[in-house]
Amino acid sequence: MYDVIIVGARCAGAATALLLARQGVRVLLADRTTFPSDTVSTHLLHPAGVARLREWNLLEPLLATGCPPLDAISYHAAEDLVLRGAPYAYEDVTISVAPRRTVLDALLVEAAVAAGAELREGASLRNVLWEDGRVVGAEFGSGADSSGGSGVFTERASLVIGADGRHSTVAREVGAKLVRDAGTFGCQFYGYWSGLPDEGTQIFIGGGQAVLAYPTHDRHHLVLVGWPHARFAEVKQDIDRHFLAAVATSAPAVREHLTDDARSERITGSGDLANYVRESSGPGWVLVGDAAMAKDAVTAQGIGDAFSQAQSLAERLPAALAAGPRAVDASTAAHVADRDRDGATAFETTVAFAMGGNSSELLPVLRAIADRPDLVSMFYGIYAGRVTMDEFAAAVG
Ligand SMILES: Cc1cc2nc3c(=O)[nH]c(=O)nc-3n(C[C@H](O)[C@H](O)[C@H](O)COP(=O)(O)OP(=O)(O)OC[C@H]3O[C@@H](n4cnc5c(N)ncnc54)[C@H](O)[C@@H]3O)c2cc1C
Known part of the structure; x- marks a missing residue:
């Protein structure tokens, strides 16, 4: 019996596992793949995500792997227009990084295991277990194809966390519907x-x-x-x-x-870059990362989103797990409500950028700010999900 079973062990699942395990939560972290391994991603992480890694004591280890800090951006908006600036700072963090996923995900998994999470690689979720309308565990097949046989095992937990990506099996199993389907661009x-x-x-x-x-x-x-x-x-x-x-x-x-x-x-x-939000919590289950919501990669926010969702869940869950199932469900629902409130503008801005809304009509504005590094940096802050279009427009005047 675990407190939580986390399905999927990359930036959403492993980050959630490490933050919970560090607080003494009994975590089973399962993934159908093994680590280190790559996944399709261009892996740029904005300063807010870098700040999370620093808070989790993982930034120094990451930089020590030879991951270069990125402190300058040049934005070639037209042949005769190059905007130069720095990433939009988050707290005192002014760098981005672009770590290979083979390195970043393995670092998170290692940290989760070091904190006490139990890792099962090559474990593919087959279905979740239900009791009285509540998810109470999960059944896995070992091996990449989960074809059953002697490799099948079940585990029980107070909460099953689906961190299993865009085509989440947990989401399918609990019947999580799309609450926002903004399309693929x-x-x-x-x-x-x-x-x-x-x-x-x-x-x-x-x-x-x-x-x-x-x-x-x-x-x-x-x-x-x-x-x-x-x-x-x-x-x-x-x-x-x-x-x-x-x-x-x-x-x-x-x-x-x-x-x-x-x-x-x-x-x-x-081309698997649909923009969507799913129903993300219910009795005994919650979704994080791309399983819960995903955006086009144009704004490079997926990894940072996964980190902030992991942080939000990990701040709530330990007390709720101690208080029982109702408290667990209330805490996951509160997490989802906060995520939707805080992330709505970044979601819509990403959709607008993905549709091509940042091209020609922005050119006059970009020309006007070309010699203002502070505003150029603020413009990058829109991509990073830290600045809204309205805030940028107000600053430009
Ligand atoms: C082309 C492209 C470029 C991108 N560029 C960026 C970028 O520059 N910056 C950025 O922040 N984001 C980027 N993203 C988005 C980012 O990669 C995702 O948001 C991020 O990987 C989501 O992390 P996750 O942990 O939620 O899911 P994933 O990374 O998808 O991990 C899910 C894990 O779940 C496991 N899993 C799935 N099903 C099962 C199952 N049934 N049983 C057990 N395990 C299972 C998988 O093996 C996998 O390890 C990009 C995405 C794409 C496609």
Whole structure:
């Protein structure tokens, strides 16, 4: 018997596990995969997420893995317009980072285990267990395909936390409906190259596409191209050709470095970028991270969102677990209400950006603030979900 079973052990699940285990909660952390392992993500983390890692005593260990701090951004809004500034500060944190998920997720998992969480890798959720209308546990199959047989095991807990991503099995099992289905507008493809000069985070907007380049582990740069989702099928037919042509058009100086010799992995990507919010809590269950709500990657907020949801749950749950099932359900409902209240504007802004709403009509404003690094930084704060469009407009005047 555990206090909580967490299904999914990446940035939402492992962060929740480590924060709960550090408070003495008995945690089973299960994932169908093993760690370290990669997942599809361009893994940029804004200063608020960096601040969480620092609070959890994980920032120094992360930087020690060779994860470079990113303290400068150049935003190429047009051929003759480059905005230079810094990430929008959160508290006293003024850097972003872009850690490989092989490193970040493994660091979180290790910290959760060190705090006392029990980790089961290769454990795939098959179904949740119900008693009197309440989720009371989960049944897993061991092995990636959960095909049953001798590898099936069940565990009971006061709460099952679904941190199992966009296609959450927990959400399916509890029948969590979409409460906001804002659609799919973008797709992203990316790869890793060595030998690019360190110019911080470079963003090139225009021509119906966005190109970004930023340093990550192993002295590599991640280079990504974002397109409208309507182009996804066409790009998939010949990813390398479309990708390199897009970088050549938007960022010729970056393209020069994208040689086969300098490339470390194949270019990959996803069009699975729907914007949605699900019903996220009920009797004996709660969803966190992408299982609960997800946004287009255009604003790079998914990992930071997962961290803040983990923090919010972990602040509430230990006392509620001690008080019994009703208190647990009340605390998860309160967590979801706070998340919706605090995250509504960032959700709608991301949807607007994903629909292409940040392009031509913003140009006159961006020209007006080009020599104001404070306002440029504030503009980046919109992407980071820290500044609303209204606040930015008021500051610009
Ligand atoms: C192309 C792309 C680019 C992105 N770029 C960024 C970015 O730059 N910055 C950013 O912050 N976010 C970005 N995101 C979003 C970010 O990757 C996600 O928000 C984040 O990974 C969500 O974390 P999670 O822990 O909720 O889910 P996931 O990372 O999806 O992890 C879910 C885990 O659950 C496990 N699991 C699933 N089903 C089961 C099951 N039945 N049983 C057991 N385990 C299960 C999986 O194995 C997995 O390990 C991007 C996403 C995409 C697709």
